[in-house]
Amino acid sequence: MQEHILSMRGITKAFGSTVALDNVDLNVRAGEIHALLGENGAGKSTLMKILNGVYAADKGEILINGVPTVFRNIREAMAGGISFVFQELNLVLSLSTLENAFLGRLKSDSRGIIDWKSMTAEFNGFMKSIDFEMDPGRLVSELSIAEKQMVEIARALMLDSKIIVMDEPTATLSSEEIHKLFNIIRILKNKGITIIYISHRLEEIFQICDRLTVLRDGKNICTLDVAETTKPYLIEQMVGRSMDYEFPEREAHPIGEPVLDVKNLFTPGFLQGINFTLYRGEILGIAGLVGSGRSEIARAVFGADKIEKGDFWVDGKKVSIRSTMNAKALSIGLVPEDRKDEGSSIELSVMKNITITNLDKVSRGIVLNRRKEVREAKRMVQELGVKTPSIHHRLDQLSGGNQQKVVLAKWLYNDADILILDEPTRGIDVGAKYEIYLLIYEMVKRGKSVIMISSELPEIFALSDRIMVMYEGCLQTCVENHEGLKPEDIMGFALG
Amino acid sequence: MKRADISRLVKDNIIIIALALPVILLTMTASGFMTVSNIKNIFIQISLYGIVAFAMTISIIGGEFDLSVSSLLGVVTILFTDIAKRVNVPVAILVCVSAGIVVGLINGFMVSKLKINAFVATLAMMLMLKGFALTYTNGRPINFPNPALNAFGNGDFLGMPNITLFFLGAFLITWYVLRNTKFGRNVYAAGGNLVVAKMVGINVDFYKTMLFVILGFATSVAGVLMAMRLSSGNTLFGGDLTMSVVAGVVIGGTSLSGGRGSAVKTFWGMLFIGVLFNGLQRLAVQANWQDVIKGSILIVVVSVDAILAQKIPLSQITTGRKRKEQISALPRDV
Ligand SMILES: Nc1ncnc2c1ncn2[C@@H]1O[C@H](COP(=O)(O)OP(=O)(O)OP(=O)(O)O)[C@@H](O)[C@H]1O
Ligand SMILES: [Mg+2]
Numbered sequence: 001m002q003e004h005i006l007s008m009r010g011i012t013k014a015f016g017s018t019v020a021l022d023n024v025d026l027n028v029r030a031g032e033i034h035a036l037l038g039e040n041g042a043g044k045s046t047l048m049k050i051l052n053g054v055y056a057a058d059k060g061e062i063l064i065n066g067v068p069t070v071f072r073n074i075r076e077a078m079a080g081g082i083s084f085v086f087q088e089l090n091l092v093l094s095l096s097t098l099e100n101a102f103l104g105r106l107k108s109d110s111r112g113i114i115d116w117k118s119m120t121a122e123f124n125g126f127m128k129s130i131d132f133e134m135d136p137g138r139l140v141s142e143l144s145i146a147e148k149q150m151v152e153i154a155r156a157l158m159l160d161s162k163i164i165v166m167d168e169p170t171a172t173l174s175s176e177e178i179h180k181l182f183n184i185i186r187i188l189k190n191k192g193i194t195i196i197y198i199s200h201r202l203e204e205i206f207q208i209c210d211r212l213t214v215l216r217d218g219k220n221i222c223t224l225d226v227a228e229t230t231k232p233y234l235i236e237q238m239v240g241r242s243m244d245y246e247f248p249e250r251e252a253h254p255i256g257e258p259v260l261d262v263k264n265l266f267t268p269g270f271l272q273g274i275n276f277t278l279y280r281g282e283i284l285g286i287a288g289l290v291g292s293g294r295s296e297i298a299r300a301v302f303g304a305d306k307i308e309k310g311d312f313w314v315d316g317k318k319v320s321i322r323s324t325m326n327a328k329a330l331s332i333g334l335v336p337e338d339r340k341d342e343g344s345s346i347e348l349s350v351m352k353n354i355t356i357t358n359l360d361k362v363s364r365g366i367v368l369n370r371r372k373e374v375r376e377a378k379r380m381v382q383e384l385g386v387k388t389p390s391i392h393h394r395l396d397q398l399s400g401g402n403q404q405k406v407v408l409a410k411w412l413y414n415d416a417d418i419l420i421l422d423e424p425t426r427g428i429d430v431g432a433k434y435e436i437y438l439l440i441y442e443m444v445k446r447g448k449s450v451i452m453i454s455s456e457l458p459e460i461f462a463l464s465d466r467i468m469v470m471y472e473g474c475l476q477t478c479v480e481n482h483e484g485l486k487p488e489d490i491m492g493f494a495l496g
Numbered sequence: 497m498k499r500a501d502i503s504r505l506v507k508d509n510i511i512i513i514a515l516a517l518p519v520i521l522l523t524m525t526a527s528g529f530m531t532v533s534n535i536k537n538i539f540i541q542i543s544l545y546g547i548v549a550f551a552m553t554i555s556i557i558g559g560e561f562d563l564s565v566s567s568l569l570g571v572v573t574i575l576f577t578d579i580a581k582r583v584n585v586p587v588a589i590l591v592c593v594s595a596g597i598v599v600g601l602i603n604g605f606m607v608s609k610l611k612i613n614a615f616v617a618t619l620a621m622m623l624m625l626k627g628f629a630l631t632y633t634n635g636r637p638i639n640f641p642n643p644a645l646n647a648f649g650n651g652d653f654l655g656m657p658n659i660t661l662f663f664l665g666a667f668l669i670t671w672y673v674l675r676n677t678k679f680g681r682n683v684y685a686a687g688g689n690l691v692v693a694k695m696v697g698i699n700v701d702f703y704k705t706m707l708f709v710i711l712g713f714a715t716s717v718a719g720v721l722m723a724m725r726l727s728s729g730n731t732l733f734g735g736d737l738t739m740s741v742v743a744g745v746v747i748g749g750t751s752l753s754g755g756r757g758s759a760v761k762t763f764w765g766m767l768f769i770g771v772l773f774n775g776l777q778r779l780a781v782q783a784n785w786q787d788v789i790k791g792s793i794l795i796v797v798v799s800v801d802a803i804l805a806q807k808i809p810l811s812q813i814t815t816g817r818k819r820k821e822q823i824s825a826l827p828r829d830v
Binding site: 304324325327329336341346352357363367410 | 676677678679681682684685687688689691692693694695696697698699754755756
């Protein structure tokens with residue numbers, strides 16, 4: 001038997017009446033990349049948070065190199081040679097990229113004066129080594145979600161730890177960045193560093209991981225060598241039943257008259273004259289790299305960003321969309337890509353997060369009908385399979401994927417005629433994704449129209465009626481999605 | 497009941513426990529504390545400020561803050577007495593309420609449209625109102641002894657002081673609006689996370705403005721009642737309004753970071769302030785010392801609350817309960 005650098009044994013953890021982990025073991029060998037898999041709410045993040053001391057386990061022990069160890073907080077864990085990329089980004093928006101990358105360990109000289117030069121040098125050196133361009137002086141609040149994720153990753157990787165835990169590092173990245181991240185992961189592996197890797201993108205497991213452990217409902221299901229397994233088998237282990245397809249079969253659905261016309265859309269320093277039309281009952285996919293302007297289209301149409309110029313027609317009438325209020329009044333909805341900062345309010349309960357998009361539906365006049373509100377929220381929670389002890393729990397008590405389901409739920413509940421989904425299935429497990437695809441089909445069959453932005457090409461291919469490809473703020477092409485279309489065709493356009 | 501449940505119960509009702517302490521102590525030490533007339537007295541003492549406190553609760557939940565209410569109260573008492581004296585009472589009331597609303601609109605405009613920080617905007621407004629009041633009166637109080645008005649301001653209805661009825665009315669309206677209306681829900685949303693509120697198409701500028709308008713309105717009502725009660729208008733009236741009201745709201749447990757709180761909390765908070773002020777007077781504590789004690793108690797109550805909040809396991813916190821806890825503890829730990 002090979003030596004285990006990390007052994008978590010019999011870990012049990014309950015939150016109130018929710019048992020998040022039930023007697024879970026995790027054994028990680030030195031120098032391997034070990035995947036931790038499981039559905040949303042299976043307990044992956046919780047297990048890692050027990051490792052780093054954010055939570056204390058109710059039962060169980062942790063051995064590092066055979067020595068029983070308990071970290072009481074992240075500082076101790078970092079000092080003990082373990083660093084973390086959290087699922088929820090932990091960045092201070094008002095500070096610069098550099099300050100965030102060195103948060104908690106700013107370098108200073110003997111007099112306590114910050115040594116910007118050496119930090120900048122180290123940061124730039126690191127970024128260069130992963131072939132990623134980033135201005136250390138930019139405020140994090142100005143970064144795209146993918147860039148924020150890269151800052152978070154850089155922060156953990158620059159620490160020189162022996163064990164690195166990555167909780168869904170690729171959920172917000174596009175293939176380009178993922179490729180770069182994998183390169184650095186391989187370099188780290190060659191240096192003998194151990195990595196625990198959490199992801200819902202199973203292809204990735206086969207690309208970089210050596211072994212894997214599957215959790216389901218807080219229990220150990222199995223630990224396997226990646227080489228000995230297959231994707232369908234893994235899915236079965238994760239969801240507890242076999243799934244023949246990842247995507248529902250495409251059904252023909254009627255496509256009607258234009259519902260949204262966008263003409264000559266320019267945004268300051270970004271979009272360069274975008275024209276497109278969305279039809280009733282259509283799913284329009286938008287592909288492209290992160291930063292190609294996909295989200296900018298979504299935000300402009302929803303009135304969330306200022307536009308330079310551009311005209312919008314909704315249902316054949318010229319309209320002005322200057323604010324999110326205008327857009328909502330026109331029955332346009334947007335599920336934003338940034339769940340934490342724009343999509344959901346952790347101050348509010350699951351129910352209040354859902355119904356806030358359309359309080360009219362659950363009120364008479366100005367007064368809320370609380371019973372109806374509870375009923376509607378329960379219905380949405382059930383439809384999307386949100387795992388939560390109750391609809392009155394605060395959002396930050398849900399697992400990451402379940403929070404994402406709530407963000408989707410709030411806009412599906414709103415039932416807008418035009419729904420824009422920006423990376424809707426980010427962080428959502430295979431089983432739940434399938435259900436969400438069915439809900440999207442359901443919508444368009446009822447005559448709604450959907451614009452779907454996704455970095456996962458298979459998703460775009462499986463669902464879209466037409467596919468638009470963006471490159472550096474320009475619309476490269478817009479094609480019918482048919483049998484013969486190949487991912488390479490799309491990628492060609494996306495790369496310019 | 498599990499231990500966690502008990503501690504949560506304690507935490508949620510900390511203000512009531514905090515209130516019980518001085519009540520028990522004062523009942524034992526200060527003669528005449530636990531009498532009907534003194535309890536009525538306490539309510540009279542907090543009624544006018546309480547009206548403003550409920551409006552302040554709404555605005556703090558909505559993520560804003562208003563320093564100008566203290567000056568506004570003085571201005572309203574002056575306007576009311578002067579106009580009532582020179583013209584008539586209905587006109588005086590109309591002018592005062594309009595003045596309150598206009599001040600609120602200006603504050604709201606500065607904050608929502610000009611994007612001036614509420615602290616700065618209302619500080620400026622506070623100075624301007626103070627200056628206006630001093631110019632208007634030359635610093636002298638205006639007296640207008642009108643028996644009918646005075647009787648109303650000091651009168652009872654079914655054994656309840658009239659002003660306390662206004663206080664209770666303000667409480668019930670605030671409670672209902674925050675809990676049961678779309679307006680209230682949107683205020684929580686805007687205060688909890690402004691960006692998210694914008695991203696669901698809430699007219700956040702409107703809500704921000706309304707927070708100040710409500711405050712202006714409530715302050716003008718309190719000011720008119722105060723002028724009636726005291727038969728005079730004075731720049732100095734309301735000097736400690738902001739401090740007392742914010743203390744009451746915070747002691748009650750409404751979070752200054754926005755998005756959480758309730759009218760019920762403020763009710764208890766103001767009662768606590770009332771008991772405290774009353775007790776200090778009864779014990780004949782010197783006026784200057786009273787302020788020191790008030791300040792210290794504010795710190796103690798708020799920190800006990802914060803400490804208790806940290807002792808509660810995260811899983812025990814559901815919404816409606818205060819505390820901005822994050823599971824992702826990195827920024828906190830580093
Ligand atoms: N702070 C908390 N309070 C209450 N329950 C919690 C808390 N954190 C997690 N849970 C619950 O514990 C369970 C496991 O959550 P965890 O975040 O570990 O899931 P996960 O496997 O990381 O899922 P995902 O893939 O969605 O990120 C969930 O049911 C969740 O609701
Ligand atoms: Mg997770």
